[in-house]
Amino acid sequence: MAPISIYIVEDExxxxxxLKTKLSELGYEILGIDSKGENAAxxxxxxxxxNKEPDxxxxxxxxxxxxxxxxxxRVLTENxxxxxxxxxxxxxxxxxxxxxxxxxYAYLFKPVDIDQIRAAIEVANYQRNLEIxxxxxxxxxKYEIEQRKKAEKERNLRLQERIRxxxxxxxxxxxxxxxxxxxxxRELATSSIFISQKNKIIGLIKKDINRLLKNETVINRNxxxxxxxTIDENIKFDNDWYRIKAHFEKIHPGFFDRLRKVHPxxxxxxxxxxxxxxxxxxxxxxxxxxxxxxxxxxxxxIRLRKKLDLNKRVNLTQFICEV
Numbered sequence: 555m556a557p558i559s560i561y562i563v564e565d566e567x568x569x570x571x572x573l574k575t576k577l578s579e580l581g582y583e584i585l586g587i588d589s590k591g592e593n594a595a596x597x598x599x600x601x602x603x604x605n606k607e608p609d610x611x612x613x614x615x616x617x618x619x620x621x622x623x624x625x626x627x628r629v630l631t632e633n634x635x636x637x638x639x640x641x642x643x644x645x646x647x648x649x650x651x652x653x654x655x656x657x658x659y660a661y662l663f664k665p666v667d668i669d670q671i672r673a674a675i676e677v678a679n680y681q682r683n684l685e686i687x688x689x690x691x692x693x694x695x696k697y698e699i700e701q702r703k704k705a706e707k708e709r710n711l712r713l714q715e716r717i718r719x720x721x722x723x724x725x726x727x728x729x730x731x732x733x734x735x736x737x738x739x740r741e742l743a744t745s746s747i748f749i750s751q752k753n754k755i756i757g758l759i760k761k762d763i764n765r766l767l768k769n770e771t772v773i774n775r776n777x778x779x780x781x782x783x784t785i786d787e788n789i790k791f792d793n794d795w796y797r798i799k800a801h802f803e804k805i806h807p808g809f810f811d812r813l814r815k816v817h818p819x820x821x822x823x824x825x826x827x828x829x830x831x832x833x834x835x836x837x838x839x840x841x842x843x844x845x846x847x848x849x850x851x852x853x854x855x856i857r858l859r860k861k862l863d864l865n866k867r868v869n870l871t872q873f874i875c876e877v
Contacts (some may be wrong), residue, residue, distance in 0.1 A: 558679050559583040561601075561608040563594040563626065564641065565618045573612070576668045582675070590619030591626030598634060608636050609679050610659075612671070615642035615649055624653045631656050637682040639674055641666070735805060757845075795826060798843075802829050812877050819861055827854055831874045 560582050564570035567589060574584045585601060585608050588594040594611075601607055611630060615623040627638045638656065642649055643664040650661075659678030662670060803809065809832065810825055820828070830840045841851040859870055 557581050557583045558610060558675060559585050559606070559608045560675065561585050561594065561598055561611045561636070562587045563589075563591065563611060563617065563623065564614045565589045565616065566614075573671070577671070577675075580668070580672060589617065591617045591621030591623060591629075592619055595621070595626050595629045595633075598630060598636065602634055607634055609682065610639060610675055611636045612639050612641055612662075612675075615640055615644055615653070624656070627653065627656050627658065635682070635686060637678045639678055799829065802833070806832060809877065816877065817862060820858075823854075824858055824861065827858055828874050828877075831855075831871050832877075834871065 560577060562570050562573055562584065564573070564587070567587075570587045570589070574587060578584055585606060586597055588597060594613075598608065598611065611627070613623045613627050617623050617626065621629075623640065623642070627640070630636055630638065638658040639660045639662060640649065640653060640658050641662045641664065646661070646663065659681055660674040662674055809829070813820065813825060813828060826844070827840070830843060835843070837848050837851045837855075841848045844851065844854075846854075855870060862870075862873065864870065864873060
């Protein structure tokens with residue numbers, strides 16, 4: 555373990571050299587002696603630059619030169635880590651009043667013996683090492699806290715970036731899903747219109763052919779009968795309904811399951827009417843798709859309301875949309 559290093563600042567050179575001799579005999583390392591405060595401050599600063607800063611400075615309060623011991627100690631306290639022990643023959647109250655703010659480690663009043671000085675040096679050095687250790691620990695803790703704050707900040711930034719990226723992906727997926735739904739809606743609407751128009755046209759053709767037959771025009775009745783049969787087969791709703799149902803279930807998954815669970819009394823034909831109402835089709839459009847008349851469609855709606863036990867104030871289409 556390295557010996558405690560000491561710097562002596564004393565204007566009585568005989569006392570200073572005597573003190574140096576005795577302290578050296580006790581195993582302390584004496585780094586220098588000065589009689590002036592300004593010289594001491596300058597020499598100790600030079601020692602610090604060479605990593606030879608003294609552990610303890612024994613400072614006489616009254617010194618030769620422009621700077622007294624208290625002012626020199628103030629400079630050293632601001633610019634070094636050396637512990638200060640004041641040595642003086644001045645009035646105690648006066649010394650305390652002038653130097654207490656510097657928080658010296660000890661006050662020694664002349665005359666003093668070497669044992670008092672030794673005890674003061676050991677206690678001052680112990681206290682100084684404790685303070686240096688505490689400062690180092692505090693500094694390390696502050697550094698650790700700063701590093702943790704920095705790491706936490708970086709984690710938060712990465713988390714925010716991840717959240718933003720996920721939100722963007724979710725938004726894109728939502729947009730994609732909406733586009734797919736829009737496409738299905740358009741396909742469903744197109745299919746419904748096509749079926750409605752097809753049934754309407756076929757109905758007109760059938761009507762014309764029936765008129766020809768009634769007029770007993772010279773026509774091959776077997777051929778006409780076969781045409782009518784073909785038209786009847788093509789006008790059937792079931793095949794078209796399966797196509798509509800497939801598109802419908804993509805847009806409204808679970809609709810028929812919910813309908814059967816809540817209203818088990820409904821028939822398959824009721825389910826078809828509910829689906830067409832859910833598509834917001836009007837009576838005329840529904841009639842063309844189901845190949846029935848508009849009045850028949852209205853009757854079907856009335857029957858459906860009764861099965862659902864709805865009063866007149868409840869909108870049927872809105873009720874079906876909430877299933």
